[in-house]
Amino acid sequence: MVVIDIETEDGQREALRRMLTIRAFDTKAGDLFADGELPGFVHLYVGEEAVGVGACSALEADDYITSTHRGHGHCIAKGLDPKKMMSELYGKADGYCNGKGGSMHIADVDAGMLGANGIVGAGPPLATGAALTAQLKGEDKVALAFFGDGAVAQGQVHEAINIAATWDLPAVFVVENNQYGEGTPVEKQHNVQNLSETAEAYNIPGFTVDGMDITAVYEAVKEARNRAADGQGPTLIEAETYRYHGHFEGDQQPYRTEEDIDIWKDRDAIESFKQRLVDAGTITEDEFDEMKAEIDEQIETAVEEAKSAPYPDPSEAYEDMFNATVPEISQFSSQMRADGGEDR
Amino acid sequence: MTTTVGLVVNPAAGRDIRRLTGGASVSNNYAKRRTAGCVLAGLTLVEDVDVLVMPDSSGLADRIVDDAPSDLDVGFVDMPVSASGRDSRNAAAHFEQHADAVVVLGGDGTTRDVAQTIGDVPVVSISTGTNNVVPTPIDGTVAGAAAGLVATGAIPADEATIRHGTIEVDVEKATGATSIRGLATVGVLDRAFVGTRAILDPEDIVGGVVSRASPAEIGLSGLAGGLVTHRPDEPGGVGFRLAREGATGTRVHGITVPGTLSEVRVADYQVLDDEEPYTFEVPRGVVSVDGEREHEVQDGLVTLRPVSDGPRLVQIESVLERAAHEGYFRA
Amino acid sequence: MSTETTSGTGPADTQEMTFREAIRLALREEMERDEDVFIMGEDVGKFGGVYEVTGDLVEQFGEARVRDTPISEAGFMGAGVGAAATGSRPIVEIMFSDFIGVCSEQIINQMAKNRYMFGGKTEMPITVRTTEGGGSGAASQHSGTLHTWFAHFPGVMAVAPGTPESAKGLLKSAIRSDDPVIFFENKEIYGQTGEVPLDENYTLPIGEANVEREGEDVTVVATQRMVGESLELAEELDGQVSVEVIDPRSLYPLDTDTLVESVKKTGRLVIADESPLSYGTHAEIGMRVMENAFFSLDAPIQRVGVADVHIPFSPVLEDEVLPHASDVEAAINRIV
Ligand SMILES: Cc1ncc(C[n+]2csc(CCOP(=O)(O)OP(=O)(O)O)c2C)c(N)n1
Ligand SMILES: [Mg+2]
Secondary structure, three states: OOOOOOOOOHHHHHHHHHHHHHHHHHHHHHHHHHHHOOOOOOOOOOHHHHHHHHHHHHOOOEEEEOOOOOOOHHHHHOOOOHHHHHHHHHHHOOOOOOOOOOOHHOOEHHHOOOOOOOOOHHHHHHHHHHHHHEEEEEEEEEEEEEEOOHHHHOOHHHHHHHHHHHHHOOEEEEEEEOOOOOOEEEHOOOOOOOOHHHHHHHOOOEEEEOOOHHHHHHHHHHHOOOOHHOOOOEEEEEEEOOOOOOOOOOOOOOOOOHHHHHHHHOOHHHHHHHHHHHHOHHHHHHHHHHHHHHHHHHHHHHHHHHHOOOOHHHHHHHHOOOOOOHHHHHHHHHHHOOOHHHHH | OOEEEEEEEEEOOOOOOHHHOOOOOOOOEEEEEEEHHHHHHHHOOOEEEEEEEEEOOOOOOHHHHHOOOOOOEEEEEEEEEEHHHHHHHHHHHHHHOOOEEEEEOOHHHHHHHHHHOOOOOEEEEOOOOOOOOEEEOOHHHHHHHHHHHHHHOOOOHHHHHEOOOOEEEEEEEEEEEEEEEOOOOOEEEEEOOOOOOEOOOOEEEEEEEEEOOOOOOOHHHHHOOOOOEEEEOOOOOOEEEOOOOOOEEEEEEEEEOOOOOEEEEEEEEEEEEEOOOEEEEEEEEEEOOEEEEEEEEEEEEEEEEEEEOOOEEEOOHHHHHHHHHHOOOOO | OOOOOOOOOOOEEEEEHHHHHHHHHHHHHHHHOOOOOOEOOOOOOOOOOOOOOOOOOOHHHHHHHHHEOOOOOHHHHHHHHHHHOOOOEEEEEEEHHHHHHHHHHHHHHHOOOOHHOOOOOOOOEEEEEEEEEOOOOOOOHHHOOHHHHHHOOOOOEEEEOOOHHHHHHHHHHHHHHHOEEEEEHHHOOOOOOOEEEEEOOOOOOOOEEEEOOOOOEEEEEEEEEHHHHHEEEEEEEOOOEEEEEEOOEEEEEEOOOHHHHHHHOOOOOEEEEEEEEOHHHHHHHHHHHHHHHHHHHOOOEEEEOOOOOOOOOHHHHHHHHHOOOHHHHHHHHHHH
């Protein structure tokens, strides 16, 4: 991963580029899904870009992240290649998981991306574990878990934070409070208003930042990372944000109105950051348009290549279950494959 | 005739990054709800008081109203909720017309928001967190009782309040001009962005203007207070500029954020008259208002002026002492 | 609506509806019948359930009886157990059976054991509804078929119907039952239609298999999605092979007699179930038949299922591992 230093002008432009890439990627993914091009379901990160990019920019290249079902943004923020991601969304052989994982399970462990996750709340324990490795090995690495407001209600999230806090593990817990868990608003799931309040129960710092402001997220995670790397333990950060699309594509969204969404769109993270960079002379409107066009083209190319990439060979379905060879799988699979059956 | 007391409880106050960087602790909603309950209980010291509470989206105000003492008439201000500082300003604008006193639970920022639109209505400002200059950390019951005494006129507002100063900020940049208003402090910081808002590093401070200065305070007013004392209701204020790298200046100890005692070097400081400008040329920086980074500036001129037009703050202790003196507490 | 009686909603009236609607109808009827019945789960209220099963029930019964929960499966499964032990009749929805691991403790050590451990002094009238099955590109964490776990584990009943009619009849029995029942719904057949009795008292006993189609040459014991696919296959093969199709409907308790009787007639058995093959549902069904009809078997028993892998994402891979009618056909061809 290329580390972004948001304190510099180059870093600011790169951060803007990553946010735009996420938006372009996910907007495209939404369109493709609507056209029936993509199997399964997709959960889009549109609207929440500042959280993923702000947080990942504050990490070092070797740091770990764990992600959620809404993971495309985290992947791009951590520097994964949109081309291989798009291939994975199509279920193609050259995707990050060779087509076995799909949208909800993109992972690139070498890049520190420990996986999107289909189980709400399953990421934080993994981050706690990664942080434990770092502590045991004395590595200067930090593990950051992204998880949703809904996930805060999961027992395993509590357990993960408690363990990390008790053992002073180098972890950072980032709640992406996008105001809903599926169709249920956050106030119907939690009795505290700010999800950072629970930090007190673990005796660690917890605070809330504006998740629509990339500089706020960046700075918050930077401080938390420093603290973690210093051996002082984890921090719980709540980033207040919003998803513009439905929970998944096709969600009719009976739980909110267009106006509810507009309140947040008025504070759009990309638009406001871009404006700040334009005001500061870091980027011109023309350069911005150029950047956008480049990204759109990059995503179009990714789609074209993903479309024309080959599917995995069906026999791949029986690979990767174990490191060792398990006779049952080859026996059953040859029995189950129609041609194999005939041979018997 | 019934008296109306307004109540503004900011559900968002007291949970920013200073929980991590500044040794501050979380002010949770349960604590705020309990404090608000105490305020309402304190208000029952006087009779015939109606209370109007600012609504919010977090359920905090709902619970305060639900839990209110049965002998108080407590309702909501009829207003839309935006879940931002706009709510405090809107509620205060309503109270300016319809309340005899307001009680604010929050920090400097909340009090500033209320101050913008509250006009001459007396304000009781209670701190729900740490790291505040204007609001008083005081028991809610005591504050409620004081608010009731002032609202009903039992203790005349003129004799029980002070007029706090403010600081007018004008930023001129190539891209246009902006005006903002600070209550106790305005700072100019060497930082690229607003970020998490709090002032994280004393090294960032370029200078500022304060409407009050005392070494007993935290932040910029404490820093200025190390040089000269300036009461909140004195006209004018204090402007100062720190020495940048290499330059010389008077060394001053300052408590810039909770838990941090820093030594800074002051290149220049000046006691300012009412409306006397103090300017900063800012190649790249951020203007902070009442301890929070607020506005990014690139190649701009920042002019700060102390102005004597702030809110009327109720002096809780003197109200209660006077009430006692007049026999109010003898049952 | 096809009416077998001439007028009104008589006991024999049926209506064509989807599997999903049949379940919703059962829920509605039981909630109308018994005030102790309530539903809880993630987004079962206003959202109507992610597979739209609970639909508009919240409008009829209100948010208290069609309760949206936080995403806390262990918490609300436990709450269901506690509610059932204290006189309620909860229906707990676990969105995907893959998530059941999150709350297994409550099922395994509380729900399943309370009655036994307490010497029969408590009842556990709880129904857990959950979804299973691949076919929609939902990938490994949202496509599993886990009913074997619970059919195996003593103390809970496991029901997995393959038609709208049996879905309605069995769900109503599950809700009325004083024992814990885990009700597995294959999500690929939610849209499948069939005639469903409208009688509010129509129930099917748990533990009774149904001969969906009679035949002479081979018995296909099929569950869930495989029921419909096997029936279609049987039609296609009509004239060449006479296939008897049985839906056990309830995996535990399992109606051994019906299966055994059929195999005694046909002498051949194919078991088609979407669970993984090792140590599974197939094994149990095959074993019961061997124990009771060994000398009637004319050929080795055939299993159709998933070859001990997870359900992969890519459509080609998913299609590869899921059992289909073609696999049943291949199995029949191997032994007939
Ligand atoms: C253990 C578990 N329970 C339920 C689900 C179904 N589910 C998927 S996403 C989701 C909502 C998650 O809300 P939140 O954590 O706020 O994340 P968001 O979707 O808002 O990003 C639910 C209930 C799941 N995937 N895993
Ligand atoms: Mg959410």
